[in-house]
Amino acid sequence: MAVAETKAIASSRRWESGVVLRDCLLAALVAAVLFVPILGVRTEWIGGANITLRYRWPAVIIACAVVFVGRLLLHLLIWNRSTAIAPVFAPLSRPLANLELGKYLGPVVLLCALVLPFLPFSDRYVMDVSILIATYVMLGWGLQVVVGLAGLLDLGYVAFYAVGAYSYALLAYYFGFSFWICLPLAGILAACWGLILGFPVLRLRGDYLAIVTLAFGEIIRLVLLNWHEFTGGPNGISNVPRPTFFGIPFTRTEEGFAATFGLEYSNLHRLIFLYYLAIALALVTFYVTNRLRGLPIGRAWEALREDEVACRSLGLNTTNTKLTAFAIGAMFGGFAGSFFATKQGFISPESFNFLESATILAIVVLGGMSSQLGVVLAAVVMVGGLEALRQLYFLKLVFGQDFDPSQLRMLLFGTAMVLVMLWRPRGLVSTREATVFLKEKKKVSADLVGQGHG
Amino acid sequence: MAESWNDNPILTVEHLTMRFGGLVAVDDVSFSVGRSDITALIGPNGAGKTTVFNCLTGFYKPTEGRITLRNGDRQFLLERMDDFRISSTAKVARTFQNIRLFSGMTLLENLMISQHNYLMRASGYTLAGIFGLRGYKTAEKAAIEKSKYWLDRVGLTDRADDPAGDLPYGAQRRLEIARAMCTDPVLLCLDEPAAGLNPRESEELNRLLRYIRETHRIGILLIEHDMSVVMGISDHVVVLDYGQKLSDGSATAVRTDPAVIRAYLGVDEEELEAAARQGDEAIKAIVRDVKAVESEAAKGKP
Numbered sequence: 231m232a233v234a235e236t237k238a239i240a241s242s243r244r245w246e247s248g249v250v251l252r253d254c255l256l257a258a259l260v261a262a263v264l265f266v267p268i269l270g271v272r273t274e275w276i277g278g279a280n281i282t283l284r285y286r287w288p289a290v291i292i293a294c295a296v297v298f299v300g301r302l303l304l305h306l307l308i309w310n311r312s313t314a315i316a317p318v319f320a321p322l323s324r325p326l327a328n329l330e331l332g333k334y335l336g337p338v339v340l341l342c343a344l345v346l347p348f349l350p351f352s353d354r355y356v357m358d359v360s361i362l363i364a365t366y367v368m369l370g371w372g373l374q375v376v377v378g379l380a381g382l383l384d385l386g387y388v389a390f391y392a393v394g395a396y397s398y399a400l401l402a403y404y405f406g407f408s409f410w411i412c413l414p415l416a417g418i419l420a421a422c423w424g425l426i427l428g429f430p431v432l433r434l435r436g437d438y439l440a441i442v443t444l445a446f447g448e449i450i451r452l453v454l455l456n457w458h459e460f461t462g463g464p465n466g467i468s469n470v471p472r473p474t475f476f477g478i479p480f481t482r483t484e485e486g487f488a489a490t491f492g493l494e495y496s497n498l499h500r501l502i503f504l505y506y507l508a509i510a511l512a513l514v515t516f517y518v519t520n521r522l523r524g525l526p527i528g529r530a531w532e533a534l535r536e537d538e539v540a541c542r543s544l545g546l547n548t549t550n551t552k553l554t555a556f557a558i559g560a561m562f563g564g565f566a567g568s569f570f571a572t573k574q575g576f577i578s579p580e581s582f583n584f585l586e587s588a589t590i591l592a593i594v595v596l597g598g599m600s601s602q603l604g605v606v607l608a609a610v611v612m613v614g615g616l617e618a619l620r621q622l623y624f625l626k627l628v629f630g631q632d633f634d635p636s637q638l639r640m641l642l643f644g645t646a647m648v649l650v651m652l653w654r655p656r657g658l659v660s661t662r663e664a665t666v667f668l669k670e671k672k673k674v675s676a677d678l679v680g681q682g683h684g
Numbered sequence: 685m686a687e688s689w690n691d692n693p694i695l696t697v698e699h700l701t702m703r704f705g706g707l708v709a710v711d712d713v714s715f716s717v718g719r720s721d722i723t724a725l726i727g728p729n730g731a732g733k734t735t736v737f738n739c740l741t742g743f744y745k746p747t748e749g750r751i752t753l754r755n756g757d758r759q760f761l762l763e764r765m766d767d768f769r770i771s772s773t774a775k776v777a778r779t780f781q782n783i784r785l786f787s788g789m790t791l792l793e794n795l796m797i798s799q800h801n802y803l804m805r806a807s808g809y810t811l812a813g814i815f816g817l818r819g820y821k822t823a824e825k826a827a828i829e830k831s832k833y834w835l836d837r838v839g840l841t842d843r844a845d846d847p848a849g850d851l852p853y854g855a856q857r858r859l860e861i862a863r864a865m866c867t868d869p870v871l872l873c874l875d876e877p878a879a880g881l882n883p884r885e886s887e888e889l890n891r892l893l894r895y896i897r898e899t900h901r902i903g904i905l906l907i908e909h910d911m912s913v914v915m916g917i918s919d920h921v922v923v924l925d926y927g928q929k930l931s932d933g934s935a936t937a938v939r940t941d942p943a944v945i946r947a948y949l950g951v952d953e954e955e956l957e958a959a960a961r962q963g964d965e966a967i968k969a970i971v972r973d974v975k976a977v978e979s980e981a982a983k984g985k986p
Contacts, residue, residue: 518814521813521814522814525810525814526800526804526807526813527804527810529800532786533797533800536787536789537785539780540784540786541797542743542767542771543743543767543777543778543780543784543864544771544777544797544798545798545801546797548768554810664792664793664845667790668792668828668844668845669844670845671845672790672846674788674790675847678787678788678850
């Protein structure tokens with residue numbers, strides 16, 4: 231009896247190892263099909279108009295071997311139940327909230343953000359990247375109203391960013407308005423464009439909504455590109471007025487910021503001011519969106535995401551609710567755009583392509599659709615991480631001095647994104663917090679929260 | 685007592701017809717719903733009950749007919765109103781056959797959303813609320829109090845802060861009724877409130893509906909398959925079959941109506957005539973059979 235069992239197990243083992251080997255070979259075969267044209271053949275210029283083919287079979291063989299061995303290791307270590315090391319990853323997939331980290335992380339991040347300019351390592355580059363991150367945090371919070379709360383997938387959010395930037399640049403160029411007048415105007419104009427986008431897409435859902443918003447983003451960009459007389463076309467608008475410290479410019483002159491406050495002139499002053507401006511605008515966005523979430527309108531947005539039909543049966547005017555979501559989201563996009571214009575001093579339609587929309591959307595999705603802290607973390611990871619990957623100089627030691635590490639950065643970044651989404655499919659901070667409570671505020675798990683219709 | 689629903693109806697449906705292309709789902713149906721009556725709309729599957737409901741609550745625009753709601757001296761022609769206005773202005777609330785709760789939101793939030801229009805006005809269309817003015821705070825407290833009252837009525841106070849999606853099926857049904865009641869309706873439309881409930885839960889539902897009718901003096905219109913609910917609590921029963929009104933009257937009148945029995949059991953004419961000749965007892969037996977078939981059907985449902 232026991233012998234028979236052992237035999238059965240042994241045969242099943244043999245059978246299993248056969249399956250594993252076949253699977254690894256298949257993976258290697260697929261790799262070979264891919265790598266032969268990509269790695270195996272290379273065209274080389276041999277002078278004049280002649281090119282020749284060079285075959286690199288060793289590279290192909292090495293690549294296939296790597297795939298084979300990698301697949302084998304996966305089978306042996308991770309997919310094999312007896313020696314599984316998969317549980318190692320389990321803590322990573324526990325929501326941040328469960329670690330009680332969420333409560334303290336927010337204030338800590340804010341404190342870090344406030345003292346950052348005075349830290350010793352904060353040079354021009356660090357400040358530039360931090361301003362960029364703060365801008366994306368703001369954009370993320372703005373888009374979260376539309377995508378996260380109201381559940382309307384907006385792929386053209388960059389259009390409002392562009393409207394904000396061009397509003398400031400054009401108002402300053404044609405009428406000489408200052409930044410502080412243009413900021414609210416840019417927000418209002420962007421909100422109007424939000425309504426204009428909102429009307430035609432009221433009845434659309436899901437993929438259709440995504441396509442139309444995507445097209446809207448492109449339309450705005452193309453208009454800016456082709457309306458040469460008004461917007462300067464592809465040349466953009468240069469000499470957008472820089473912000474002043476309540477009337478005091480950041481210049482080397484007698485009236486400048488440094489001279490007025492008795493400091494030694496440094497071009498960091500302007501960056502630090504811009505940085506705090508970005509933080510302040512982001513905090514305003516945070517306060518307003520956070521506040522809205524607890525108000526009836528915010529609850530209505532979330533209800534709209536959960537079930538539109540039920541909303542109508544309870545007397546909610548879903549048209550108005552959707553339009554306010556689009557308008558409020560667009561308004562913050564407009565603020566951010568206006569800030570972007572004053573920071574850069576130069577804007578052109580190039581800055582407002584689809585990739586920007588995708589980045590902002592990725593920040594919202596990666597952060598978790600209904601978590602504001604998640605958006606901050608995701609913006610730091612997405613924007614800061616992408617910058618940090620430029621600094622992979624140690625790779626030069628591996629691949630030789632000719633190797634440019636920034637070439638690999640997108641590859642590594644894409645891999646990281648895929649891994650994060652595998653472990654945390656509903657974003658870094660996926661739980662939803664209730665807006666009102668009787669006894670205690672409980673977290674709602676992401677499995678129950680609707681993802682909206684888009 | 686007879687036909688009391690025609691004296692002072694809250695809702696009158698006249699010549700309601702709904703066509704989907706060539707299909708006539710509801711064909712010239714007229715009936716009234718009495719003020720603070722419980723009215724049941726019954727009929728075999730596909731009889732057009734839910735279509736009538738969707739016409740009443742504005743989810744469909746009827747092809748023909750008039751639906752009038754009378755609330756005090758105000759009159760509303762429901763067939764001309766947008767669906768959300770039927771709830772917010774004419775004060776007709778409804779529930780759904782396949783429960784539609786906001787499952788990712790807590791019970792309390794679900795009930796707060798149904799008071800959205802009131803809270804929206806109180807928050808000065810968000811402007812007063814954003815600066816935290818006092819008026820909104822008191823309004824919010826009042827809304828929470830009302831939600832608490834209804835949570836208490838449906839016995840879900842302990843779970844007020846849990847997500848609605850976590851509730852068991854029967855509790856979700858009760859929460860949906862509480863949510864509809866938070867809109868302060870004058871007419872409550874329930875689409876199969878007892879579907880999937882066990883006998884004890886059905887009994888609780890009956891008690892809840894009676895309580896709503898007695899305490900809040902509102903009309904209740906319900907679609908139901910569970911005969912213990914229909915016969916137990918309804919004052920008035922309307923029977924539909926193939927989109928047409930088959931019978932209309934008090935529960936006792938309808939249950940002995942040969943046309944109804946025929947429609948439900950598919951009994952042929954001769955058998956029914958024979959039964960009628962043998963007197964009331966035989967018809968009662970057929971009605972018992974109807975109940976048996978119905979409860980079988982209810983068990984078969986998931």
